[in-house]
Amino acid sequence: SRKELSESFLDGTSSTYVEDMFANWVKDPKSVHPSWASFFESSERGVPAGEAFMSPPTLGSSVATKATPSTYTSSGSPKQVSDSMRLLLLVRAYQVRGHALANLDPLGLEVKEEPAEFNPAKYGFTEADMDRPIFVGEGFISGFLTNKQPETTLRQVLKRLKETYCGDIGIEYMHIQDREMCDWIRDKFETSQPVEIPDKEKIKILERLSWADQFEGFLGLKYRATRRFGLDGCESLIPGMKAMIDTATEDGVESIVLGMPHRGRLNVLANVVRKPLPAIFNEFNGGVISIEGEYSATGDVKYHLGTSYDRVTSSGKKVHLSLVANPSHLEAVNPLVEGKVRAKQHYSKDTEQKKSMAVQLHGDASVAGQGVVYETLHLSNLDNYSTGGTVHIVVNNQIGFTTNPKYSRSSKYCTDVAKTIDIPVFHVNGDNVEAVVKVCKIAAEWRQKFKRDVFVDIVCYRKHGHNETDQPKFTQPIMYDKIGKQQPIIEKYSNKLIAEKVITQEQYLQMKNIIHESYEKGYQDGMKHVPNAEDWLESRWEGFKSPIELGNPGRTGIDQDLLQKIGKVLYTEPSGFEVHSTIKRLLKEKKDMFDKGTGFDWATAEALAFGSLLLDGNHVRLSGQDVERGTFSHRHAVWHDQKTDQTYAPLTKLATALGKKDAAEFVASNSSLSEFAVLGFELGYSLENPDALILWEAQFGDFSNGAQVIIDQFISSGEQKWMRQSGLTMLLPHGYDGAGPEHSSCRIERYLQLCDSDPNKIPPKEEAERKQSQHCNMQVLNCSTPVNYFHALRRQVHRDFRKPLVIATPKYLLRYEKSFSTAKEFSNDSFTRLYPEAFPDQINKPEKINRIVFCTGQVYYNLIASRESNNIKDVAIIRVEQLHPFPFDLVAEQLQHYPNAKAIWCQEEPMNMGYWNYIYPYFISTFKHINRPADITYTGRPSSASPAVASHTLHKLQLENFLSNALTGQVGSK
């Protein structure tokens, strides 16, 4: 019956065109394609179906769509039509779920049950139907099932379905919402004959497989006790990847950025990226690039290092391959890879995203377990984050360290996360290297055609333990019994080609020997190889200084004329564009600001920094949650027409308005609600080209802890490990305003704890600033004025080296007029690391100052207000704007300027948080340096587990307490 047919059809499938049609048909037969509706109507009315029936609206095959109604339409009997229909349902079942029965596991450990919907009986077929002719017409299935004959048998159909969908490749694609995409994939697999691979191609596969296989064997022999996280058991990855790269390159890809974990990394480096063998073997011999001294670069283990090389493909095309360095943290590199590719596309104006491509490798346990995979996948189709599709390859060895899949995921496939973004997954038996190559090629074609991600899941095994020195039988005795008996992939494939007479035994042995000799030569040369210690910067970074060559600080001030010109663009409403009434008011205020030359707020200062950099030709990219408007409604970098919702970003109009054709592009982009992936993405973006200001803003500073891995493993330590510089800037809204435990603190103490300077090493005064900032791992600031924020941003780019920058940014100061700056200050030379007392005329002479209160950030304004209202004259208030690197020279100057004063540190954060624990040893060593008794007193909120109190009243009480302590309270030791 119609209902049964429909139900059986829907069983185990997801919503696509045909299911919808069936579902609709159950409700209303007329709502579906007229030909189907009329068939059912007619047959229900007893009218011979052939008179009304046209071939069904195809499942979308490009061939079938164009096909004219079959000759059968006018002559088919209801029985024949019913045969076709039922057959269609059976075909559909295999298209949707054939992968469930596919022979994916080389170990064959999994016991498979045939899905119920594969049973022909479910569609009313019996054994008697197996060999009788069944009509399939000229439609889309006929080419595939019958080699274009109109008739077939059920037995033949089942054979072809099993060959196509249940062989060594299992395809998941019917979940994809787009018909064209589904049909494209189907056309790739539903061929009328199994596709034959030319002999030449087979030999190439064998050769690539041999390189991969012998690499592991060679290392195993030479470095028996060394961990290499070998690819043994998944050697087919190498021919697969190479075929994928060849295909992509043929289709226009010129540059590939690779992200991958430990497994098989050395093999990929040697055989895919073609890192010279002597360099690889040298690393095994203990050669690491490292520099110890004032500046240290201490390197990383060999299976984490990145590299990049130009490679010529087998057809002679050139492709640049870069492998991004990564920490042990699995999958954490994913967003960096995407950011780097996006940056490549941006700088090379690859708007079609055809020339640069990302490739990500994963392990089965990590791809399922690590949330950053999901976060990164969700960037894949967003306007300012898409890279036009990433090819993902999973080395699915069915184990994660000692844990079986059953305990490491709740889904059937480790790749199931892919289905959340509507992309295909090709599962393939890793022992069938030809099948691996086939799906890898299709994956590359798919990426180039649809600009969407794709997954290849190579189901394989891990020959040894987690590393080569590990004993796997402690935990997987049965699996490893089986693995012990497994015939190596290379043996299987070489035997196959020898049996097929594609190659002779002698030729194969010859091939093996040549490969062995190459490895042996690489090994010998590796003994003499000297690693390149100057390998700091990639090509775009030429001219930038490594930390051991001192650079020059650039000028960050801008001329008043330029400031006014940028201002005009910032406050001018475009004609025919209806801005919101509040923004209208803000623009008027902004114009007044520029006319009067005073009252420059934070948003304007930031826009001036961005605008002036753009005009200098420096790309500016600001990304994060709601950054376009700004969480605090202060930035308004993008306006929305109130009638049409069209957008207008004033900074994108600078170039035209000022007639500067070479101005760079401004991007402010609201991101997805992720910190880990988005910060990683921006970091990757920043690695590509130094001539840009790349910023990530946290919605509130506290949320940055969701990106902790990026901060710990990359931003704070990346340069020391991998000798790659980044000028990434992190904006972290921070400040206590009584809003409760969340949103008060960006946990600045965490960043300060990651800073690498030695408090006891005070550099000579004349080179303090330069040397410190070049040698340190990152800078941490809390600026108290908009203009200093402006200089800090421009300084990031106006330098001949790059350093990550973390800024605790304001919230209430955004609208606090007393913090605002004057136009003239924007022409000052540079960033101010420390502000001395701002009102020396209103307090005693320096000798009569009894205490100097050091502070940073917004609490300064509380201190000033309190000093004023209490008419205190014997206290000087100093702002440390740059916390790291610590301005020893300027702090010393201040201490010496007030010879009779006691030092106080005042902060609004609890004692165990904020700056205190960081700042204390730096102050102590500064005191010692100037031969003064070391003494500094803490004032601030009491130690606390939670960053801030919930009660506004208590918040104010705490504030009053510590302000009075700072200005008049007892002074003593820590």
Ligand SMILES: Cc1ncc(C[n+]2csc(CCOP(=O)(O)OP(=O)(O)O)c2C)c(N)n1
């Ligand atoms: C985030 C993270 N957690 C834990 C580890 C420790 N670890 C290293 S490899 C590994 C197993 C990974 O399994 P899988 O992803 O399947 O890769 P395989 O080693 O099997 O190739 C684990 C847990 C890690 N490196 N990173």
Ligand SMILES: [Mg+2]
């Ligand atoms: Mg694994």
